[in-house]
Amino acid sequence: MNIFLSHVLAGLCLLLSAPLAAQDLMGMLEQDEEEQPEYAVNTFFTTRVINGQSIENPYPGDLIFIISHHFGRLNQGAYELWGLDQATIRLGLEYGVSDRLAVSVGRSSYEKTFDGFIKYKLLRQQSGVRNVPVALSLFSGAYLKSLKWPEGSDFEFRHRMSYVQQAMIARQFSRQVSLQLTPAWVHHNLVPTTDDPADYFVLGMGGRWRFSDWAGISLEYFYRFQEPESYDTYNSFAVGVDLDTGGHVFQLHFTNSQPMFESGFLSDTRGDFLDGDIYFGFHITRTFALR
Amino acid sequence: MLRKTLLVFVLGVLMTPVLFAQVYLTRNGTIRFFSEASLENIEATNRQVSSALNIENGEFVFRLPMRSFAFEKALMQEHFNDNFVESHKYPNASFEGEIHGFREADLLSGEEVEVMVEGELTIKDVTKGITERGTLRMEDGDILGSAVFVIKPEEYNIRIPTRYVRNIASEIEVFVDVRLSDKL
Numbered sequence: 001m002n003i004f005l006s007h008v009l010a011g012l013c014l015l016l017s018a019p020l021a022a023q024d025l026m027g028m029l030e031q032d033e034e035e036q037p038e039y040a041v042n043t044f045f046t047t048r049v050i051n052g053q054s055i056e057n058p059y060p061g062d063l064i065f066i067i068s069h070h071f072g073r074l075n076q077g078a079y080e081l082w083g084l085d086q087a088t089i090r091l092g093l094e095y096g097v098s099d100r101l102a103v104s105v106g107r108s109s110y111e112k113t114f115d116g117f118i119k120y121k122l123l124r125q126q127s128g129v130r131n132v133p134v135a136l137s138l139f140s141g142a143y144l145k146s147l148k149w150p151e152g153s154d155f156e157f158r159h160r161m162s163y164v165q166q167a168m169i170a171r172q173f174s175r176q177v178s179l180q181l182t183p184a185w186v187h188h189n190l191v192p193t194t195d196d197p198a199d200y201f202v203l204g205m206g207g208r209w210r211f212s213d214w215a216g217i218s219l220e221y222f223y224r225f226q227e228p229e230s231y232d233t234y235n236s237f238a239v240g241v242d243l244d245t246g247g248h249v250f251q252l253h254f255t256n257s258q259p260m261f262e263s264g265f266l267s268d269t270r271g272d273f274l275d276g277d278i279y280f281g282f283h284i285t286r287t288f289a290l291r
Numbered sequence: 292m293l294r295k296t297l298l299v300f301v302l303g304v305l306m307t308p309v310l311f312a313q314v315y316l317t318r319n320g321t322i323r324f325f326s327e328a329s330l331e332n333i334e335a336t337n338r339q340v341s342s343a344l345n346i347e348n349g350e351f352v353f354r355l356p357m358r359s360f361a362f363e364k365a366l367m368q369e370h371f372n373d374n375f376v377e378s379h380k381y382p383n384a385s386f387e388g389e390i391h392g393f394r395e396a397d398l399l400s401g402e403e404v405e406v407m408v409e410g411e412l413t414i415k416d417v418t419k420g421i422t423e424r425g426t427l428r429m430e431d432g433d434i435l436g437s438a439v440f441v442i443k444p445e446e447y448n449i450r451i452p453t454r455y456v457r458n459i460a461s462e463i464e465v466f467v468d469v470r471l472s473d474k475l
Binding site for chain 2: 025026028029030033036038041042059060061062175213214245246247287289
């Protein structure tokens with residue numbers, strides 16, 4: 001009995017002194033370390049996949065200046081230097097109001113269009129504390145065509161407006177591969193004839209393959225569920241290269257869409273890619289930290 | 292036999308708090324780094340440094356989550372984590388070693404004590420031996436420890452593209468400041 005008890009006590013003694021003997025300081029630090037949420041960063045290099053919006057926003061307090069440029073059509077041949085003699089341009093500013101909210105204004109030479117939008121990150125892809133497999137952002141944009149009406153016409157201001165509501169659902173599958181689905185609804189207050197739809201539902205698909213830390217290849221396609229009757233339009237397509245240099249992101253691309261704002265390229269893409277109506281273009285994105 | 296075991300047991304239990312009191316610890320130490328290059332200076336601060344010191348044998352460690360470095364510009368923070376230190380693969384950096392050159396009595400007197408910190412620093416899974424100067428000082432029952440040293444990013448497998456030579460220094464100054472407490 002005594003021997004048994006002494007064994008038990010000796011055992012207890014060893015158990016109690018074990019943590020003292022080990023005194024593993026690093027182990028102590030690793031113990032009850034707080035787990036931190038691990039957000040997916042850099043799902044796309046910037047706020048655009050190519051023409052379309054990505055789930056990315058400017059960081060809070062950051063102002064992004066985007067210069068977008070589309071040259072003329074490649075199939076115009078040597079006389080027009082394969083489109084390089086012409087250009088449409090959009091200048092845009094985007095500001096990160098908070099972790100989730102961004103606002104933007106822009107102006108395109110295409111039909112002298114002013115645009116403004118807000119973009120809200122509803123869900124951020126993350127692991128760790130919480131597991132959220134996709135990112136979800138909501139977008140609402142308004143577009144004002146400021147081109148002068150023809151002499152003597154009786155259009156009103158509201159006829160200048162178009163609106164786009166869309167959701168962006170993206171997943172970063174790996175550091176290399178990110179994909180995004182973009183369901184969108186476009187509404188035009190004015191359409192060319194009564195046969196043409198005022199509302200378009202569009203499903204966008206986009207992706208990025210990041211082949212190095214600082215560069216990637218992007219693809220984008222927008223499928224429309226409606227088409228106008230009175231004139232020819234096509235689904236928007238784009239393929240491009242993204243180069244991230246730190247403060248700047250350069251996106252070079254080929255697309256059949258001339259306009260660079262949502263209501264334009266989603267429902268009013270006039271180029272037939274397969275027929276060579278291809279515009280070479282680029283975005284230059286510069287970030288300024290304002291606070 | 293039983294009496295002897297009992298004695299060891301009781302002693303063991305009694306000694307436990309005493310032994311533990313030899314370890315000073317913090318969860319919110321600070322590590323700051325500074326890069327000075329011709330175009331810009333970059334500074335980042337991490338306030339989630341865990342650190343512990345055993346004043347009996349000088350054993351000293353720290354550990355920090357790389358994602359907790361706060362930069363002036365959010366975009367820099369993204370590039371730091373995503374492209375340079377690859378926090379998704381190597382979430383923590385750590386140091387394991389010891390502090391030489393101080394006697395408990397000197398420390399308890401409240402004077403600032405010059406010490407040598409020697410051990411192994413691990414960043415991005417690359418472990419290098421370092422020996423640096425530092426100071427220890429006791430204040431209100433806490434131990435204040437600080438050290439300044441220089442690291443070269445390339446030695447820790449942090450590849451910086453050549454276009455950044457004028458933005459990011461090849462030698463980065465690191466400032467460690469911890470307030471270690473014996474209240475666990």
